[in-house]
Amino acid sequence: MNLYPKLAANAIRSNRQLYFPFILMSSGIIGVLYIMAALSTSDTVKACRGGHTLMTVLDYSIYIVAFFALLFMFFTNSFVLKRRTKELGLYNILGMNKRNLAGVMAFETLIMYVSSYIIGSVFGILFCKLAEAGLLKLAKGENHTGFTVSGHALKLCALIFLGIFFLIFLNSVRVVSFANPAQMFKSENLGEKPPRANFFLGLLGVAAIIFAYHKVLSMDIMMQEKLLANFAEAVIPVIAGTFLLFIAGSVLLCKILQKNKKYYYNKKHFVAVSNMAFRMKRSGAGLATISILTTMVLIMLSSTVAFYSQIESVMISDFPRENVFIGTYGFFDDSKRITLADADKRTTGIAAKAEGTDVVSYAKLNFVANGKNGEYNITGKRERYDSLEEGDCVFSLIPLDSYNRITGQSVKLADDEAIISSVSKNGYYADFLRFNDSKTYKTKTVDFDLFSQGRHYLNSFLVVMNDVSSYEQYASGITCFIMFNGDLSTEQMRVFGKETYAELKSDEVEGENPYRLGFESTTRQTSETQYSSVYSGLIFMGVMLTILFMGATILLMYYRQVFEGHEDYGKYQILRNVGMSRKDIKSTVDSLTFVTFLSPVLVAIAHTSVAMYFVHQFMVIQGMYGTLLLIATSAVVSIIFTLIYFIFYKLTSRTYLKIVGQ
Amino acid sequence: MSYLEVTNLKKIYTTRLSGNKTQALTNVCFTVEQGEFVAIMGESGSGKTTLLNLVAALDKSTEGSIILDGMDLSSIGEAQRATFRRDNLGFVFQEFNLLDTFTVEDNILLPLVLQGKKASDLHEEAVKAAACLGITDLLSKYPYEISGGQKQRAAVARALITHPKMILADEPTGALDSKSSDELLNQFVSINGGGQTILMVTHSVKAASRASRVLFIKDGTIFHQLYKGDASDTAFYQKISDTLTMLTTGGEK
Ligand SMILES: Nc1ncnc2c1ncn2[C@@H]1O[C@H](COP(=O)(O)OP(=O)(O)OP(=O)(O)O)[C@@H](O)[C@H]1O
Ligand SMILES: [Mg+2]
Numbered sequence: 084m085n086l087y088p089k090l091a092a093n094a095i096r097s098n099r100q101l102y103f104p105f106i107l108m109s110s111g112i113i114g115v116l117y118i119m120a121a122l123s124t125s126d127t128v129k130a131c132r133g134g135h136t137l138m139t140v141l142d143y144s145i146y147i148v149a150f151f152a153l154l155f156m157f158f159t160n161s162f163v164l165k166r167r168t169k170e171l172g173l174y175n176i177l178g179m180n181k182r183n184l185a186g187v188m189a190f191e192t193l194i195m196y197v198s199s200y201i202i203g204s205v206f207g208i209l210f211c212k213l214a215e216a217g218l219l220k221l222a223k224g225e226n227h228t229g230f231t232v233s234g235h236a237l238k239l240c241a242l243i244f245l246g247i248f249f250l251i252f253l254n255s256v257r258v259v260s261f262a263n264p265a266q267m268f269k270s271e272n273l274g275e276k277p278p279r280a281n282f283f284l285g286l287l288g289v290a291a292i293i294f295a296y297h298k299v300l301s302m303d304i305m306m307q308e309k310l311l312a313n314f315a316e317a318v319i320p321v322i323a324g325t326f327l328l329f330i331a332g333s334v335l336l337c338k339i340l341q342k343n344k345k346y347y348y349n350k351k352h353f354v355a356v357s358n359m360a361f362r363m364k365r366s367g368a369g370l371a372t373i374s375i376l377t378t379m380v381l382i383m384l385s386s387t388v389a390f391y392s393q394i395e396s397v398m399i400s401d402f403p404r405e406n407v408f409i410g411t412y413g414f415f416d417d418s419k420r421i422t423l424a425d426a427d428k429r430t431t432g433i434a435a436k437a438e439g440t441d442v443v444s445y446a447k448l449n450f451v452a453n454g455k456n457g458e459y460n461i462t463g464k465r466e467r468y469d470s471l472e473e474g475d476c477v478f479s480l481i482p483l484d485s486y487n488r489i490t491g492q493s494v495k496l497a498d499d500e501a502i503i504s505s506v507s508k509n510g511y512y513a514d515f516l517r518f519n520d521s522k523t524y525k526t527k528t529v530d531f532d533l534f535s536q537g538r539h540y541l542n543s544f545l546v547v548m549n550d551v552s553s554y555e556q557y558a559s560g561i562t563c564f565i566m567f568n569g570d571l572s573t574e575q576m577r578v579f580g581k582e583t584y585a586e587l588k589s590d591e592v593e594g595e596n597p598y599r600l601g602f603e604s605t606t607r608q609t610s611e612t613q614y615s616s617v618y619s620g621l622i623f624m625g626v627m628l629t630i631l632f633m634g635a636t637i638l639l640m641y642y643r644q645v646f647e648g649h650e651d652y653g654k655y656q657i658l659r660n661v662g663m664s665r666k667d668i669k670s671t672v673d674s675l676t677f678v679t680f681l682s683p684v685l686v687a688i689a690h691t692s693v694a695m696y697f698v699h700q701f702m703v704i705q706g707m708y709g710t711l712l713l714i715a716t717s718a719v720v721s722i723i724f725t726l727i728y729f730i731f732y733k734l735t736s737r738t739y740l741k742i743v744g745q
Numbered sequence: 746m747s748y749l750e751v752t753n754l755k756k757i758y759t760t761r762l763s764g765n766k767t768q769a770l771t772n773v774c775f776t777v778e779q780g781e782f783v784a785i786m787g788e789s790g791s792g793k794t795t796l797l798n799l800v801a802a803l804d805k806s807t808e809g810s811i812i813l814d815g816m817d818l819s820s821i822g823e824a825q826r827a828t829f830r831r832d833n834l835g836f837v838f839q840e841f842n843l844l845d846t847f848t849v850e851d852n853i854l855l856p857l858v859l860q861g862k863k864a865s866d867l868h869e870e871a872v873k874a875a876a877c878l879g880i881t882d883l884l885s886k887y888p889y890e891i892s893g894g895q896k897q898r899a900a901v902a903r904a905l906i907t908h909p910k911m912i913l914a915d916e917p918t919g920a921l922d923s924k925s926s927d928e929l930l931n932q933f934v935s936i937n938g939g940g941q942t943i944l945m946v947t948h949s950v951k952a953a954s955r956a957s958r959v960l961f962i963k964d965g966t967i968f969h970q971l972y973k974g975d976a977s978d979t980a981f982y983q984k985i986s987d988t989l990t991m992l993t994t995g996g997e998k
Pocket of ligand 2: 795915
């Protein structure tokens, strides 16, 4: 039937206020997706150091972006659909059956798909080079290829969006086929009932948020394996709570304000408050969504930027020397044990052969002990294999000889004295140390950076004493370090690593496995590249998702204004007739604006601040201590975001004012 | 000088999309003295609502002038106009124009709140206004919960609550049964007795017969007018009725 495409094109044209922004948004998403897909297979990216990791991150991000794209497009399309139902209802009354309507909608969807795809791809191809340059700058790679078009990315975008648009089409058909024409015709102007304030739901929302905040703020960083799980458990209550807060809580607030006669019967508040009581219930979900999206953007941007800018300092503290070789003897019941003296001898022996400067080597004894303030009980847990609980600390013991050797000092200690360095920034606050209620050591605390390989454990303490042999029986393992500066080729690294490993296992008997020996060799350079490519990938994804979320937020805002404008048109007409001046109306709109604009942002900032506590813990685990940096980053990001949001709010609220006839 | 002077008033509506023009008022001239109760009658589409809207400066005329209480409303700013309307005019709209988001009480109080009246006095005022119109029980209801006639009475209460100098009423009895419309008209006559000027559009001869003068509008001009003088309601009723008959037959010629 030739009529469908005509009707469809006509519908899109006459509803351009709804469709153009939608097409613009889907084009934007296609553009972003194209860029990510193109970069994930780009040779230039592959060629840069850590390119492989970067590409993996990008590859994952594509699916995350696609998922969000699906959500946004569904959500915004439901707005479009709501406004279209009336027109479709009219067609229905005029004699088109549901099948015909589906036909029209199929063509509409097809037109939207094709135009979004074309615009989006052009947009993606144009901006891809720019994005690539940015990414390479972050990942410290080199940019040399010219302008290219990625067939792979084009195909991927075409397929993903075909799927999304198909789902949208199915949803539209579902909506239309379940509505009867009279309902469809009326759907915009159902008689308004005043929303009831639901105390219970409002309180539940607040309670859910408080619960989640409490959960995050009371997290114990010692339980690092549970950290992410705990955070994830807090996310759902926060989202649910935010929705309840906006939907029920806001109605509740309006009701309370209405009870306050003095406040309510004031020219400035009268119309705004009663309007809001009605509005919030319906637009509450929209505001909550805006709030959550904003939170995501804020968290993502602030944390990735803060992490990225700390990589270098972490690398220095993680790698006091450029090349690091670490062997760890793990003592299990069936494994053969080695004494610390023996381990130390082997370590220094092999270290003597190292071709480099500033050679440092030592061996330390590890065990886990539970307690606080100087009193500890050795638990017998193995630091790497057993999960740590509250109060568990990792102790590493080093004989004074080794300490003096490494630091080049000649410190003397009495037999009941010990030097303690806390590897974590948690610090050691007692002036004595006692294990298992036996011998007491007087302690003094010192900072020594050369040993900072303990960033995996937060409460880890390095203890120097004259004689550590009495604790050998408790040790869960011994770690040997060899570190030195100097440019080693990959081959040299491999050879020296192999030698070291062989030496550490030197009393191996044929056919027997003498030790459980873990071994790793890394250079600061490789590690740094690894980190920067991961974080630059994350930042990149953060920026892409931010663009997407921002776009979605702005579009949502825009649709809300258009919708509410059409809804409120009559209302303001009446108010003007009753004697409200344009200025009064504008100030009413502004006070509504203030609340509806500010509330999601304020809630998002509150959520973000709490989440930053988690991010901070996570950062500390990664051995990053830039608390101030994190606070500064999130503050700057929040301010910038609020500004951009505000500008767009002003722009979209102009649409609103135009519609209500100001 | 009269309270209201309308001279050579002309109104042409232009539809925004098609650019079609409709001439709603061709040439309207009349005056209203302070304290008069004037009814306006005419066929549907003859331009009555348009005229009221222009008098209240809710819309702009194409040509002609309107002087209200010695002031040319079109010459002052929008904000002042709104204030003038709020303080001096009470408008009863044909479509009631109640706000869905307010209870009946809050709808009635809207003009007072806009005037900045003290919150503590408001409830009492609302109860008083509602009592006159017999809608005291409905104060806490929302517009969607009440009938058309009840909405109309609420709209009248809203127009009367500020004790305006002039009341502009567009078919205030259109949705009322004969008993309620009699009560409403009694109310109008009584406030008119107190000095408030009333301009009322109506299709009902009975309602018009309570006024002191009736203007007949046809094809956008004042076609004829009748003074009540000392005549009784019944006598005036007869006169109006005759004029309407003449109007329709005369119109067909
Ligand atoms: N906003 C408008 N745009 C275009 N034309 C209009 C508009 N309002 C009224 N008209 C036209 O102006 C003419 C007069 O309309 P008006 O509403 O004044 O009639 P009325 O006398 O109040 O009729 P009724 O008794 O049915 O209320 C009509 O022909 C109408 O179609
Ligand atoms: Mg009318």
